[in-house]
Amino acid sequence: MTAQTTAQAPLSYYRASRQVDLAPAAPLRGEVKADVCVIGGGVTGCSAALHLAERGYRVVLLEAGEIGHGASGRSGGQILPGFGTEMPVIDKAVGRDAARRLWAMSCEAVRLTQTLIETHAIPCDLRWGYVHAAVKPRHLSAMREHADYMARTFDYHGEQWLDREALAAHVRTPRYLGGLYDAGGGHLHPLNYTLGLARAAQDAGAELHPGSRALDVIQGDRPRVVTAAGEVRCDAVVVAGNAYLGNLVPALTGRIMRVANYIIATETLGETRAASLLPTDAAVSDANFVLDYYRLSADRRLLYGGEVSYTGREPRGLDRRMRDKMQALFPALRGVGIDYRWGGDVGITLNRAPDLGRIGHNLYYAQGYSGHGMALAGLAGQILAEAIGGQFERFDDFAAIRHRHFPGGERWRVPLLALATTFYRLRDRL
Helix, strand or coil, X not given: CCCCCCCCCCCCHHHHCCCCCCCCCCCCCEEXXXXXXXXXXXXXXXXXXXXXXXXXXXXXXXXXXXXXXXXXXXXXXXXXXXXXXXXXXHHHHHXXXXXXXXXXXXXXXXXXXXXXXXXXXXXXXXXXXXXXXXCCHHHHHXXXXXXHHHHHHHCCCCEEEEEHHHHCCCCCCCXXXXXXXXXXXXXXXXXXXXXXHHHHXXXXXXXXXXXXXXXXXXXXCCCEEXXXXXXXXXXXXXXXXXXXXXXXXXXXXXXXXXXXXXXXXXXXXXXXXXXXXCCCCCEEEECCCCCCEEEECCCCCEEEEEEEECCCCCCXXXXXXXXXXXXXXXXXXXXXXXXXXXXXXXEEECCCCCEEEEECCCEXXXXXXXXXXXXXXXXXXXXHHHHHCCCCHHHHHHHCCCCCCCXXXXXXXXXXXXXXXXHHHHXXXX
C-alpha cells in the first residue's frame, strides 16, 4: 500500500487484514426459541456462545452490527494477566484468598486464549512478550514495589526488572528509564481472534445473527429478547454488550462508562527497521495514567495507540498528536507514512475491575474490563457458561467485587470523569 496521510487513511487496519470468514449469517427474522440468547458479538459473547454450545445448549447470538464491531475488533490486541486495576484494590475488595483465586484466573485467561487459538486454528498472529515501561523516576519505584508485592502476595514471579540498558533489548527508545518484562503477556490480531471464536461457535452449533440490535429484554421465567424484525424466547440471557449496551438493561446503566481510544498504523516498515524499534516483537505500554501502547503487526507496521475521549467527540488535533508522540519515542519514524487510523469504545468501571453478575435468576452479564478485555473476556464467556450450567464457584468470585455507579448521574458523570482525567493528564507530565 502506498503511504498515506491519516486524513486519507482507511478506517481500520484490522478490517483490511481480516483472514477469517464466517458461515453465512443473516439478521434475525421472526420468532425463534433457544436455551440461551447472547447479546453482543465481541469476545465475551462469542466465547459464551462457543462454550454454551459445546455444553449442548441451543444458543442464539444477536449482534447489532458486524461480529467484532466493537472494542473486540478494534483494540490494541494485548493479552495480559491481571486487571485494569492493581491487585491491592482487588485484595481490599474481596479479601486475600479470593484475590489470589482471581489473580490465578487472570493468568488462566491468557492460557485459555492460547488454547482457543490452537484448538480452533485461529489465524490471529499470536506473539509473546510484554513490556511495561517507566517514563518518570516515580514509575521506577512503583514498578519495583509492584513486582515485589506480586511475588510476595500472589507468588507471581513472571515480571523481570529491566534497567535502562536491559530495556533496550526489547524497546529501542531513549525516552524510557526502565521497566518490567513479562514473557506471559503478548499480543494478537483482535478482529481475527474474535471472528475465529465466532466461527468456532458456529461450528459448535450456535446461531449468529449480525445486524440484529436487541431493542428490549423482557425478563421472566422465559425471557424474551426483541429486535426490530424478530424475537428470541429463551431460558437465560447473556448480556455482553459492554460499552455498546446503551440503556438496554436499566440496572446496568451507569455502572460502566464508554471511553473512546484511537490507534494509528504506519506503512510497512520491513523486518530491519521494525527490529530496530522492537527487537523481540514485544507489546509495550507506558506507565502513565493516560497511557500509550504499541506493538508490531505481522506485516511489520507499528500499531500505536493512545488518546482518549469521554465525550463521544474525537479529540482536536488527534492525528498530529498521535504522530508527534510516536515520533518522539522513535525519531527514526519521522516521515513514515500512516496508512490507517481508527478508534472505538471500551467500557470502564469506576474501580477498573471487571463487572460480572446476575440480575434475577436468569440474566447474566459481563462488562467493564477497563482495557484488559482481550484475555479476560474469553474467560468471562467460559465462566458465564459454567454458571448457566450450575457451576457458580468462579462466577461468584467475580460477582463478589462490588461496583458502584459513576457519580453525577446521567447529566454529570461524563463531565466529572473528563475533569478527573484532565487532572491525571497533568500529573503524567510532572
